[in-house]
Amino acid sequence: MKQVFAITRGMLPVDTSYCPGCTHGVAHRLIMECLEELGELDNTIAVSPIGCSIVAHQYMNIDMCESAHGRAPAVASGIRRVHPDKVVFTYQGDGDLASIGVGEIIHAAHRGEKVTTFFINNAIYGMTGGQMAPTTLLGQRATTAINGRTKESNGSPLRMCELLATIDGAVFVERVALNSPGNVRKAKKAVMKAFEVQKNGLGFSFVEFLSSCPTNWGRAPYEAMEFIKEEMIPYYPLGNFRKPEEF
């Protein structure tokens, strides 16, 4: 019998602790598959964030370190300076990247650090139980905005791809979604391109994944996928915002 699919060597053979319907598992798998296909699993060093995915190092079969909340791009910059020839990436949630870490992500992009950041945007704070994130949508409820986010009280949600695309050093910026098989396939292509940009030494690469948090959205997994499609994608349009000419 011909084997047409196998779990990537890049994922350790353990069950993840993520909730049913959480797309962290999908995002992890796409990244590890790409690294395996590129033959770079043994040459990769990554930084896991504060958030649900601080445990990413329990699942990703590569050298990893934890980082303080938001600081992953700075940590990755330090790693990259010591190892100019390895693949370095950060994996960060929306509180980590768009709130406390907004300074570090902008400056890593500004310096054109040759690292890749994967941004898991699920419009809520997961690990801490559902508080509002900078990317929580207007009208969306959260434990620190129980009647729904309003522009007057909380400002409009932050669009990170659009923001980073204005920075010269951010040479590859793309937003994808994990709500459907078609979108997952496109997401994998973006991950692959982001790594190729890094390997070619072109600058900072960034992929934002519109992701789900069924538990804190108070929705079943299938409804969570609908939420991404009906509510998130209209506000956070999918597509490429910047890429090098040759791509």
Add this chain to the structure above:
Amino acid sequence: MEKVLMKGNEAFAEAAIRGGAGFYFGYPITPQNEIPEYMSHELEKAGGSFIQAESELAAVNMAYGAAAAGGSVFISTSSPGVALMQEGISFMCSSEVPVVMLNVSRGGPGVGGIQPGQADYFQATRGGGNGDYHVPVFAPASIQEAIDMIYGAFEIADKYQNPVMILADGMLGQMMEPVSLPEAKRMATYEEIRANKPWAITGKGPRSERNVIKSLRLQPDVLEAHIHRLFEKYDRMEKELVRYETYGEPDPEIVFVAFGTVARLVAETMDILTERGYKAGMIRPVTLWPFPFDAFARISDKTRLVVSVELSMGQLLTDVKAAVCGRVPVGLINRTGGVVPTPVEIADRAIKQLKALD
């Protein structure tokens, strides 16, 4: 050995490069701006890498990353910058990652002033980051001593897999003295990093297991065991790293305790007191943590007063009182805000305190 006249800050930077530091991440802050400036053009000549970070918060996290990846890292800042680095220091201690840090301290609290101060004593020795941890703290009293401490700190940091701090002050950073520079060590190669630091995250390569550098341990018994392991290291540091110097007559009636540049003022003060017919001695802690409590066992029954002389409001005094343990009266002679006392002022106040005992 040939001597060269150097400004403190530049000498500190050169000492770090010669000590094998390949990586420096810094942010401008007075009175140590010469250090990132020097590093920006000299470090690359030695094969290293420099980043002017977006903040001290970013700099300490870059340092953590580079050190976790096996690099030999030096960072510097001044007091308010150290406040920003506390998160990183706690992280580095828990993750067991070696970094050499220099504080060229100034007046606080808050933005404070830019003149020298010693009011970061608690910040350095008691920690300011969260949780139970220790960082060895070396307090130089001359540019030469600072050079030797910085140069030697990388081996200490690597040996214990822990950050190490050198606590200088703005005066040392800005003054010029003739110094001898030690022989330059070259930066470690990738193979050397993998051999000497098998715990570092360097890319799994042919290793059978990948490495994970972390501080999160959610199970209480696991975290407790980890902390006990860290404290076994700190116990070893207390035995192996503690250093102090003593000066003056045997059986002094007054013993001064002072560190850094203040110790130099006290040395002159002791001469003044001798002229005026008083016998004086000094204990100069060279490590502030571990604090040289044993040095105080030598206080004889002829000593009538121990005085902490410091540019702070009684921070060093806390440890002096603990060391003296009530055997002898303990006093304080201090200035703060960036004001530096003269030896005559210190002598006058010391004599006043001695007379008040009668």
